[in-house]
Amino acid sequence: MALRTLDTLPERVGGSLAGTRVIVRCDLNVPLRDGVITDDGRVRASLPTLKALIDQGARLVVCSHLGRPAGAPDAKYSLAPVAERLSELLGTPVAFATDTVGDSARETVAALGDGDVAVIENLRFNPGETSKDDAERDAFARELASLGDALVSDGFGVVHRKQASVYDLARLLPSVAGLLIATEVDVLDRLTENPERPYTVVLGGSKVSDKLGVIQHLLPRVDKLLVGGGMMFTFLAAQGHKVGASLLEKDQLDTVRGYMETARERGIDLVLPVDAVVAASFAADAEHVVADADALEDTAFGASGLGLDIGPRTAEAFADAIRSSTTVFWNGPMGVFEMPAFAAGTKAVAQALTEAKGLSVVGGGDSAAAVRQLGFSDDSFGHISTGGGASLEFLEGKKLPGLEVLGWEQ
Numbered sequence: 001m002a003l004r005t006l007d008t009l010p011e012r013v014g015g016s017l018a019g020t021r022v023i024v025r026c027d028l029n030v031p032l033r034d035g036v037i038t039d040d041g042r043v044r045a046s047l048p049t050l051k052a053l054i055d056q057g058a059r060l061v062v063c064s065h066l067g068r069p070a071g072a073p074d075a076k077y078s079l080a081p082v083a084e085r086l087s088e089l090l091g092t093p094v095a096f097a098t099d100t101v102g103d104s105a106r107e108t109v110a111a112l113g114d115g116d117v118a119v120i121e122n123l124r125f126n127p128g129e130t131s132k133d134d135a136e137r138d139a140f141a142r143e144l145a146s147l148g149d150a151l152v153s154d155g156f157g158v159v160h161r162k163q164a165s166v167y168d169l170a171r172l173l174p175s176v177a178g179l180l181i182a183t184e185v186d187v188l189d190r191l192t193e194n195p196e197r198p199y200t201v202v203l204g205g206s207k208v209s210d211k212l213g214v215i216q217h218l219l220p221r222v223d224k225l226l227v228g229g230g231m232m233f234t235f236l237a238a239q240g241h242k243v244g245a246s247l248l249e250k251d252q253l254d255t256v257r258g259y260m261e262t263a264r265e266r267g268i269d270l271v272l273p274v275d276a277v278v279a280a281s282f283a284a285d286a287e288h289v290v291a292d293a294d295a296l297e298d299t300a301f302g303a304s305g306l307g308l309d310i311g312p313r314t315a316e317a318f319a320d321a322i323r324s325s326t327t328v329f330w331n332g333p334m335g336v337f338e339m340p341a342f343a344a345g346t347k348a349v350a351q352a353l354t355e356a357k358g359l360s361v362v363g364g365g366d367s368a369a370a371v372r373q374l375g376f377s378d379d380s381f382g383h384i385s386t387g388g389g390a391s392l393e394f395l396e397g398k399k400l401p402g403l404e405v406l407g408w409e410q
């Protein structure tokens, strides 16, 4: 079955969107530094759907998560700066509710006129949003549902999460996919169905435990898998190397050894770093040196050294592998690109993607932010997906709750 699309929404609510309160679930989870948005790509990506709804006179209740707060209000994860940015980009006032489903949200929504926009506070300030308990999630979804007459789900970056606003809410209200989700699904579906070979996937980033599991299902589909970023250290440790104070998922070592074995058996090229940039501490001005992958603790920093980027030999090898591929998907920065001293690996990989001859796709909030911050334009790549984990799970052929509930069947 295909996704229920935005153009079918009017008929689902009785003919016209004018005066209809439409909840729009976006992924506005943007990177922030000291309360300032460092990349507004996800806000921009949500604009086509929002504008289409505004043009039809809908009353918009925009909602999103930001970061991973612990189910309670936390000022550093407030959506207030995002609402401000949205207002600038839309060129219209955007009201902001200081809670998600409380008095402020109800009053703000009640005051909306046709074509007006409100943003409600971070969904994850409520434990029901991410609860594993169906009843608790459902109860929160019902509170959300009382704020609208219909739902447009457009937060592609979060469709792999069975969360109240992504899954349960879509079962309570007339619901369709927004334009962003429709575009993402269209591009990624082409990549899943029949990728032109050689097909290379590059993985990095810091959500190691989330993304390690993806590897098992991706491995049989790809020709090459390159592993950098925070994830690399669990692989290097599985090879028997010491990794100092670098990111390490100790309880995944056996699993990772299993992936290495699968890759060997199936003749898949699993390419691991041969060197890394090791720093004295997690700081932009930290002292740092390049060390071989089997000697990460043999620097002046000993066992307290932190691997914060792939090394130059690895960057060269990854770039060669990418340039000789016809289809490339990349999720997760190769290092802590936010600090210039640890951005070289990410830059080399991004540059190689722009030179790859076939389809190149970058996925993930931070990966997209990284390529822009490093000076690459969006159109240097075939597609920049707003979802990292979501696109990876899509590519591995997994059923995604936030898409299934909108009618999608892979």
Ligand SMILES: Nc1ncnc2c1ncn2[C@@H]1O[C@H](COP(=O)(O)OP(=O)(O)O)[C@@H](O)[C@H]1O
Binding pocket: 204, 205, 206, 207, 208, 228, 229, 230, 231, 247, 307, 308, 309, 331, 332, 333, 334, 335, 336, 337, 338, 363, 364, 365, 366, 367, 368, 387, 388, 389
């Ligand atoms: N070696 C490393 N150690 C710690 N953090 C890292 C390392 N390499 C990359 N990162 C961090 O990973 C983060 C992005 O990871 P992730 O959220 O998984 O990517 P995406 O949002 O693109 O899916 C960046 O903030 C980057 O600083």
Ligand SMILES: O=C(OP(=O)(O)O)[C@H](O)COP(=O)(O)O
Binding pocket: 027, 029, 067, 068, 157, 158, 161, 207, 363, 364, 365, 366, 386, 387, 388, 389, 390
């Ligand atoms: O940033 C996101 O995903 P990504 O880092 O995989 O691109 C999404 O907003 C989902 O966030 P989550 O991984 O906290 O559920």
